Amino acid sequence: MQDLRQPAHHRSRGTSRLAPLFLVLAVLLGLAGGTSTAATDHTAEPTGSAIRVPARAMDAVAAMQPSWNLGNTLDAIPHEENWGNPKVTRDLFTTIREEGFRSVRIPVTWSDHQSATAPYTVDATYMSRVKEVVDWALDEGLYVVLNVHHDSWQWIKKMPADHDGVLARFNSTWAQISRTFRDEPRTLLFESVNEPQFENATAEQKAKLLHELNTSFHKIVRSSGGRNTDRLLVLPTDGCTPSQNFMDDLYTTIKSLNDRHLIATVHYYGWYPFSINIAGGTHYDEVARNDLNDAFARMRDTFVARDIPVYLGEYGLLGYPDHNHPSRVERGEALKYYEHFGHAARLAGVTTALWDPGTWAYLNRETLQWTDPALIAWIKAGWTTRSGTASFDKVFVPKSEPITAKGVTLNLNGTKFRGLWHGKTELVEGRDYTLWDKTRLVLTAGALTRLTGDREYGVNATLQARFSRGLPWQLEVVTSDEPVLSDATGKTDAFTVPTQYKGDVLATMEARYGDGSNAGQTDWTPYQEFNKSFKPDYPNDTIILTPAFLDALREGELVTLTFHFYSGEKLMYHVKKSGDSVTGTRVTPAS
Template sequence: MKDIRRPSHHRSRGPGRLAALLLTLVVMLGLTGGTALAAPDGTRKASQSAVSVPASAMDAVAAMQPSWNLGNTLDAIPNEDSWGNGQTTKATFEKIAADGFRSVRIPVTWSDHQSATAPYTIDATYMARVKQLVDWALDSGLYVVLNVHHDSWMWVSKMSTDHDNVVARFNSSWEQISEEFRDAPRSLLFESINEPQFDNATETQKTRFLDELNVSFHKIVRASGGGNAGRLLLLPTQFGSGDQHLMDDLYTTISALNDPQLVATVHFYSWYPFSVNVAGGTLYDAVAQKHLEDSFASMHSTFVAKGIPLYLGEYGLLDWPNHFHPSRVERGEALKYFGHVGYAARRHGITTALWDPFAYLNRDTLQWRDPALFAWIKSSWTTRSGTASFDKVFVPKSSTVTAKSLTLNLNGTRFRGVWQGGTKLAAGRDYTVSGNQLTFTAKALTRLVCNRAYGVNSTVQARFTSGLPWNIDIVTNDVPVLSDATGTTDSFTVPTQYRGNDLATMHATYADGSNAGQTSWTPYQEFNKAFSPDYPNGAIILTPEFLNALRDGETATLVFHFYSGNTVTYHVTKSGSSVTGTVS
């Protein structure tokens, strides 16, 4: 690969209105959509696109819904297989396309495959590998988004202290990428940079830095000619954030560039307390739901309503699902979130890209790790399913069986009834419905709990006129039993008889009412960061991070909350590296 001379990095205001109209004309004529396009020297032709890309950017991005991320792969550091995903094959993209995805985002971290000094040459072998994956995805009938990914925090973040070198490297990277993919079909999109961030900079500087990078990216790609003259280009907010002032900054940049082939991109990982289960965010409650509604409405009003398509480049829940740790978000509550995302995306005209680091698609077997979860996500692309206030009914073993109720969330559907397998339960005898209250009778629950062993005894389904059924586990439980224990700040567990319960959260305080633990702004500590259930071994793990954050010699009162509504109080005292736990 030839050396790329260090480009100038003065600001450009982009093409004027006439140039923008010419770009649209080029696209409408199909010159960048996969038909033959000669380079200035007449020696190169564009490859054929496997999809017909609409001329309108809004229509093209809509045609990309739904989208999927090839996460933790080419963006892994330092190599493609460094984060456990192995080597991607063409079959990966064929699987994604076959299962209904219309586009794929391929994050790429270039840093370890590029010289760190001028002319910042990208390794030819690595560039060829990137191109191979892009070509496979295009050949599979997918739109492709290609970007500069973790470079954002590896070196772009140093822009305030190393401005000229950062800009030169950024520009050189995009000159080389643009040259390599100059003749790719218009179903390939470029994204300037993932979650841009800037260390040691004021808010004003951060805004200016991102605008400078986005404008420079736009100028370089457009100037490279060929298919890049009309290629759809994605511009991000700082951090990929959907905060209104950051979206407003991006809108200002896009408006000034006056290019009809630009796309705004942000990320969305839900209301933070719910996404990571901290500060009591155990349920997808009204606060979390309002956060999603407000966020999508803001994305729509800031961009879509003004004619700028919005690509939600990543969405999901932070660290969920994680097959190496207990689920920090309760499964049914997570399903509600995913269903809501799909509904809101359709309502607000937003294309969504599922962030998949490895957790959804098994890259070795090319099977969905949790088919039922994927079915729920897929269903959300076209319809909305009914749910209930929870996906479990708890029936205490130590007391007489009584009727239990859940609240139905119809989500625009109508309730059809309750089934156990292929058998429909009898309305009036097995359950009653009053308004939105579904009540299981004591007689039905007595049958459903069977021998009343702790845990899930049976599963029934509430079914609706559209969408997927809502599974409801019938669970026998009693208040968990905790025991005294000793250990160290490196290793301490609370012996726990769960007795059919699932741990929801942990409240930690000192006698003076102040919060205990590393998350000092809330008494409800973060799931898997401060505490974690160990169901197979009958224990609750208190992490070294939590224990080391405790005041020495002062007792912390912990209240463990379970999804059944049960709570158990426990006391922990740290003395040096020793830890003692007591029930009373």
């Protein structure tokens, strides 16, 4: 993934001796996402390897589930710490193993540590650093995937115009990597190139060039001797995209190589509008669910069903989590995605690697603690089971109206509803809530009156819907009213809409000119991108219209904005740009 953002003392290296025991327990508990009972390769592994690698590639990749990415670190440009993460220590991999991961993908960008002309020598100090990090992970009893990462868009993409130069550099890079790691245990895998791309090329040309890179990579590694003669090798589709045509091309390449130690890799970040909250993608709806189901069905049918394992090298949501900015994907909707993702991966028999860009997202690399423990709990639960969810994670109770019964629809996901709790108190069915047709959960007016208390705006109570297995679903009871927008003036580099949120939560924003055409940076949809065109500032009671959005507006034309809130409220607002000045006017609905 092309993401530009981004421990303490070393523990004893002897801690890796725990890994075989963990592996046995994990297999017994079914954490592999598939059987691991096939025959293993009993050839002795070099000292430091804690794992016997199954002989079948399918079983080996199953044993790598779940996986984790050391993102924005050795792939950072130009140096390890330049994208906000600290230098890697052995403790990081100890933590990853203790958290239940069985493998790590270590993305590496070589460009800034390699001569740009023949013989394209990689700096010895950098190669030594990469090997140190890889060996720490291997010594912790983890499988490791090592690759060529952002080089894909730095120089490999130029292959259509500089075929021989790029191929020579690619071959030299892999010759040096292969030589350095030739005697490492087979728990180390090589991935030819991350998200390959080729500029100014047709689809047919791209397929041909990627085939050439993958086959050249295969030849170089296999001819380098040592453990590389039967090392597991990972080959990507164009852009690591799971489209059918790209996977068909990769299948053709893998079959032509006639090598039983090959693995297909793709990435998946969800239905794009939902993944970044654009084009109205505010909910994990049927379209988003179908996109995920279809992607895993294609992986299964194209590769897994033909005995070719799939290592899904990156997954997540492009806009979530990001604790440095307002969350563009609503939390409960994101949890539904991760829950569904884990289930679909297990059904398809695909091993999955969480893309973790570092401290600002999942694992805090300074403290070695999860930034959001509840989120990682949902991801972990998806490795082994399903959890019940609901149509939303909030029930909005208008303060300006008498309290009436309100509810949500449960998504049972094969579970059974076991009750509703407020803290340690179990709510009483019939008095506090009713359950219609096993899925429609309705809180009574009496329960909502008690739970909202003094009816302060915002979250008044958090409930738990519990199910027969998996995690409970958190349901917030929120007191709210229709938000209020106010008139404002400002500049294109700093304009905000005064907003009384009154407990509500901003979902998205539409922008249209008077002729009905779309306004803003994104001209293919009126629904602009969350955090790129607009973003809420709840502490300061404003909605920020970004300079990029305002700069994209036509001079002197009135633009109608429609702000959508998760309660269902919709408010309209006019803005007009004149030079570097901006005026904003609240639109009062016609009576």
